Amino acid sequence: MLDIKWIRENEGALDEALKKRGAEPMAATLLALDDKRRSVIQTLQDMQSRRNAASKEIGAAMAQKNTELAERLKTEVAEIKDTMPAAEQEEREAIAALDDALSRVPNIPLDDVPVGKDEHDNVVKHLVGEKPRWNHAAKEHFEIGEALGLMDFERAAKLSGARFTVLTGQLAKLERALGQFMLDMHTTEHGYTEVSSPLMVRDEAMYGTGQLPKFAEDLFRTTDGRWLIPTAEVTLTNLVSGEVLEQEKLPLRFTALTPSFRSEAGSAGRDTRGMLRQHQFWKCELVSITDAESSIAEHERMTECAENVLKRLGLHFRTVTLCTGDMGFGARKTYDIEVWLPGQDTYREISSCSVCGDFQARRMNARYRVKDDKNLKFVHTLNGSGVAVGRCLIAVMENYLNEDGSVTIPDALLPYMGGIKKIERA
Template sequence: MHDIRLIRENPAAFDAALSRRGLNGMSSGLLALDEARRAKILAAETAQADQNRASKEVGAAKARGDDAEFERLRALVAEKKAEIATLTTEADAEDAKLRDALMRIPNLPLAAVPDGADEDDNVEIHRWGTPRDFNFAPKEHFDIAGVKPGMDFETAAKLSGSRFVVLRGAVIRVHRALSQFMLDTHITEHGLTETWTPVLVKEEAMYGTNQLPKFAEDSYQTTNGWWLVPTSEVTLTNTVAGDIIDETALPIRMTAHTQCFRSEAGSAGKDTSGMLRQHQFEKVEMVTICAPDTALDEQERMRRCAEAILEKLGIPYRTIVLCTGDMGFGAQRTFDLEAWLPGQNRYREISSVSTCGQFQARRMNARYRPAGGKPEFVATLNGSGLAVGRCLIAVLENGQQADGSVDLPAVLHPYLGGKTRIAADGILV
């Protein structure tokens, strides 16, 4: 969320930054709401001063026996009390309007973020690995012979509808091995603290990490008001909501493996085959809470944590910086990692690593206390480390063989009891 004081001080800079996201002239409406709110607050404060003054004079009128003045002042006190209540209610309503408006406006992009309208304007900044030269036409993950017995979309559709999958046998063992490998790497090599969190959260948690109010249709809500998390970014980041953290405790670096739930609103017709885009999936998430002046270094660090997973798995990938038109709502800057999928003959997103600056912290009122200073808002970052299902797709497609078997990355062998491949009949051998 944005600081209305900063907008008030420099509306032109605010508008210029948002114009890079295709939003123009946003400050005028916000400042009008702010002015209405401040006018109600001032009127309430003036009425309060009048009431206080009249209250003091009531006693004096009573003491000198001036009954007429006493009654007039007593009526004035009651009138001002009612006026204050009305003005306070109106000020609260104006404040709620302003807060809601601020909640719906995306974060300001950093100056280094490239301008652009959509994904075609993203900029590649790094590439690792060389896509394998197949001597046969590589298949998509769901068409590989050894994968088919363990990837059941028909049963999932019977149970839940489209964009779900039932995994069995060798495939689910590889899926589980991937999540364990990711967690172990982040914990032992990258210094992240493993955290287990609920997947059902209160509404304020979704507001805190900017899923609400603007993107309600992208998530699922239960009948009693809980929300299913679209990512554990929601829970990990909100662990510091309302807190004042000592500066010496920063940075806080966390990782969690959770189920995630997304309605995929607006994705009709996109990636309808296979398990690339699902309503329910698993992800190993990374979240960092830090001082604002260290956030950009932390983003580079988090990016390398995600890239390291792909490199250990031997999956070719590229890293891009998203342009202003493709960047997420809460991000100041985002790096996307795209894994090479030979079945599609293209790179596909497998991780996004974003720095949000103090945008989410203002929504959550999450602060830290610098040595000898007043509390300030922390900075928050989040990144996939990685999306487990998409990583499974990359492993299966890159490891596929002409006979329908799949060779598995060496780093997964210890997690599979020494097994090294999925045979063409779907058995782990």
């Protein structure tokens, strides 16, 4: 959430930033709502002040035995008390209206983010590795998995409907190995603390990281009002919600391997074959909590941590800087890591690493204390996939496909595969 004080002082800058994002100007609307809020608050304060003053005047009138004045003042106080509930309700409504409007305004892009409309305007930062060269034809992951007899979409549909997958045998083991490999790398080599956190959260947690209220249709809700997490970013970031941290203890770095749940409401007709876009999938999440001065450098570090997963697996990828029109709602800058998929003959996103500034912290009221400074500051938050397990499984299957249809296990995963070096037909 943006600071209304900043908006009041930078009205033109906000609308220019929204224009870069392809959004409509909102500064005038927000300032009008803030003017309304200020007005009703002032009216209520004036009423409270007059009530208090009149109450004192009643005592003075009674001391002077001026009963006529005392009765008039009592009538005035009674009228104020009668009208105050309506004024208090108007105040609550004005505050709620402004908060709701602010909660729907996207974050301000950093100055070095390329301006563009959509993914076609993203800028390649660098490429790592090379595309595999074979004598045999490439295949998509679902062709490989079904031929191996270890990937079943029909049974998944019978159980749960579209956008679900059943993996069995060595392919299920490979998926588990990938997740464990990522967790081990991030905790032992990259300094992240492993967290096991809930998969269901309350409204406040979703609001804190920006999923609510704007993106409710992309989420799954339980019958008791909780939400299934679309990513562990929600729980890991909200670990510091409402807290005041000491600057010397920052940064905090968290990682978790969890299922993620997404309705994919806006992706009808996209990636309907295979397991690229699922309602349920595993993801290794990275979250950092930093001070204001460290967040940009932490963004580069986090992206490198995610890239190291693909480097260790020997997968070719490119890292791109998202343009203003393709960035997520809460991000100030985002790097997407796109892995090469031979079966599709294209790059596909496997990780998205974003720096959010104090955007989420304001929603969560998460702050830190600087030594010898009386004023508290909002923390900066960052999140990224380190990486999406299902898409990494796809990449391994397509890049390590052999001519006979088997899949070679990358060396980095051998310690997790119990002696299995190649996945062959069951």
